[in-house]
Amino acid sequence: MKFIFKIVGLSLIFLLAILLIAGLFYPRKYFLEQSIFIQAPKEIVWKNISTFANYQKWNPWSELDPHMRYRVEEVDGIVGSIYHWEGNHRVGSGNIGYLTLKPMERAELGLALIKPLALESKMTFLLTETPKGIQVTWALKCDLSYPYNALLRIVYRPKKLVEEDLKGGLQRLKLLSEKEAGNYRNLNVHR
Secondary structure: HHHHHHHHHHHHHHHHHHHEEEEHHHHHOEEEEEEEEOOOOOHHHHHHHHOOOHHHHHHHHHHHHHEEEEEEOOOOOOOOOEEEOOOOOOEEEEEEEEOOOOOEEEEEEEEEEEEEEEEEEEEEEEEEEOOOOEEEEEEEEOOOOHHHHHHHHHHHHHHHHHHHHHHHHHHHHHHHHHHHHHHHHHHHHOO
């Protein structure tokens, strides 16, 4: 029996050592970016990005926990407003706050994840008019501390997981904005 405990203990020490060594070599900075083209007026797309009330409608994580609780602190849609959420183990808890809002062009947000692990990052939304429609680019920049940089890469594979979340969120934003644009066009036709 002692032999089994020694093997288990040595295995755990070995795995911890690998994690600590890997953390020395894995990058500590992440930069993820996804884009989509939306066939809707820029004002509609901006409205859906620049307020948390609208963000909740297309947020890719809200569908992972339909019972997620959230609240907005301060006046929604201005620099300084903060969106707090708390959900199940899949969405965790944290907050997002507007740092910069340059209407119809750029929104920068600070993100603080509290659960399942403490993590801070910056999110940016860029809107660009193109012949294909409004290009929305969602970027996420994150600095990870040692040894979390290795732990996340080995256990969670955040690049793959978060890129899929960003793509899904942008697709939901596209559907919402284009639906609203259709309703907007229909209102103008009937006037």
